Amino acid sequence: MKELKEDAVVRCPVCEAVNLKKGQKMQCRRCDAWIETDPKVSLSKSWAYLITAMIAYIPANLYPMLITKQFGTTQESTIIGGVLQLWEHGSYPIAAIIFFASIMIPILKFLILIYLLISVKYPIGKDRKINKHKLYYMTELAGPWSMIDVFVVAILAALIHLSHIEIIAGTAATAFALSVFFTLLAAHAFDESLIKENR
Amino acid sequence: MKIENEDALDDLIICHQCHTLHEEVPIQDGSKALCRECGTVLYRYDSKLIDHGLALSLTALIFFALANLFPIVKIELLGHEQFITIPKTFMTLFEQGFYIVGLLCAFLIFLFPLMVFTLYTAVFLLLKLRRGRQLTKELLVLLSYALKWNMSDIFLISILVALVKLIGYAQIDMGVAFWALLVYVAIDIYLTKQIHLSEIWMLRKRIYEEQER
Known part of the structure; x- marks a missing residue:
């Protein structure tokens, strides 16, 4: 025994x-x-992936996500531009979905992961009240949904390529897909057993 | 908590959400055990796990094949008919030179979903035949990785989002593959929710131990 x-x-x-x-x-x-x-290994892996993801998120917002070629005129739209366009057209639910999936979830995930990574190393008195296990679980669950925008671009590009109307993916699609990919890796690399509260 | 040897560790389970250590207790057929701290399902007991799992994963495979062979949606734009299939979606990205996104999409919406249910089918089949002790181990390890990266449910929602964007510009017809994908995703969600990998690991241990005796 x-x-x-x-x-x-x-x-x-x-x-x-x-x-x-x-x-x-x-x-x-x-x-x-x-x-x-060893907590150090999991923490530094997670940090490395997270920083890569955050760097990739910058070009994802600056470059066009979607390029529409219509009768000789070319129109480029970024992630935020696409959301605003949809909002102006009156498709509020879709604008909201894209806004949540491409802007809210990635940024929230960055912030939550940064918070978790710092708080397991330097615990502050007050954060004992926050259920970190639940927080981590939620990010794990919501994370992959950021891929919606990339898939939508892929579908539109595959569906619409006529001689005078054509939709092509933009540079941001690559940057954004990589950003989501690395955030997922960062979340997977994080060792939940480092969270000692809420037992 | 006390244990006699390493083997007794199999009677313990750590909640996957809050990391509380539990001792497994026998439960009734068809019922589930919850974590005492956070209420997450720890494990279920299903005496016909292999048959249920095999039936569901085979069905999922058939629907996945249908979802890949037929068009998902057809649209009519300026008199031209266009359609997409799942392979065509990521092949177009390759053609346009987006190799990284194309590769990611190919893995997330085609290879991993295919792998998940091929692996489930293979594992349940081997367990039913009581063969391949080493092979089931390797397949289950592979499955645990594939499960994390299966994004067919997200792809399904993306199709709907893409179509709503096109309303007003083109006439849209849903293809057979869309409904097949819907069934596939439903089975996928049900199976990953109902059957935890740890239950298959436990079943594997019971089966091969019986065999050794």
Whole structure:
């Protein structure tokens, strides 16, 4: 018989098996995946991905997302431009969806991840009241939905390419897709077991 | 909490939302166990897990094949008819030179969704035949990665958003593949919600232990 404490065990990120902690790098007893128990590694990986994502988010907003060629005239629209255009046309629900998916969710996710990454290292007295596990879970859930705008551009580009009307994806599509991709990686790299509150 | 050896760790489970350590208790067929701290579902018990899983994943595969072979939507614009299929969506991106986005889309809306249900089918089939102890392990590891990156549900919503943008400019007809994709996504959401990977891991352990005896 051996006494077991909650911080002596670690959950395998791949197969969810409960493992006894053995050193900083160990293999899961069930699926052989490598488990990193050193908080530094998970934190620096997460920071690196997050910073990459934030850098990619800048060109994503500056360059055009969608280029419409109509009877010789070319019209370019950025993410925000597209939202405003839809709003003016009166398609409020779609404007709201795109606004949430491409602007609100990425920015909120950046802020929440920055907050989580800082707060697990330097806990401040007041943030004990915030349910960080729930916060992380929500970002994990909402994160992939940012891809909506990229998919919409892909669909429109595939659907509309006539000789006089054509829609082409813009540079921002690449930047934005990469930004979302790296935010997802940053969220996956974050080790939730570092959150010690709300037990 | 006390344990005798490493094997006894399999009777423990850590909540995937709040990381509370729990001891697994036997529960009734068809019921579920919730986390005592946050109320998330920890595990379910289904005595016919293999059959249910196999039936659902095969159905999903058939609908995924339909969703890829037929047009999702057809539009009529200035007398020209245009349509898209799932492969055509990311192939166009390649043609226009957007290799990174094209590659990402190909993985997120085609390869991973295909992988998820091929892997589910293979794992359940192997478990039903009680074979391939090592192989099921590797397939389950692969599945845990593929599940995180399956975005067919988001793609479905994107189709609707794209179409609403086109209302007024073109005449829109929904294709067979759209409805097939809808069924696929419904099964996908149901299956990933109902069957946790840890339950399949436990089932695998029970099956191969019985076999060894």
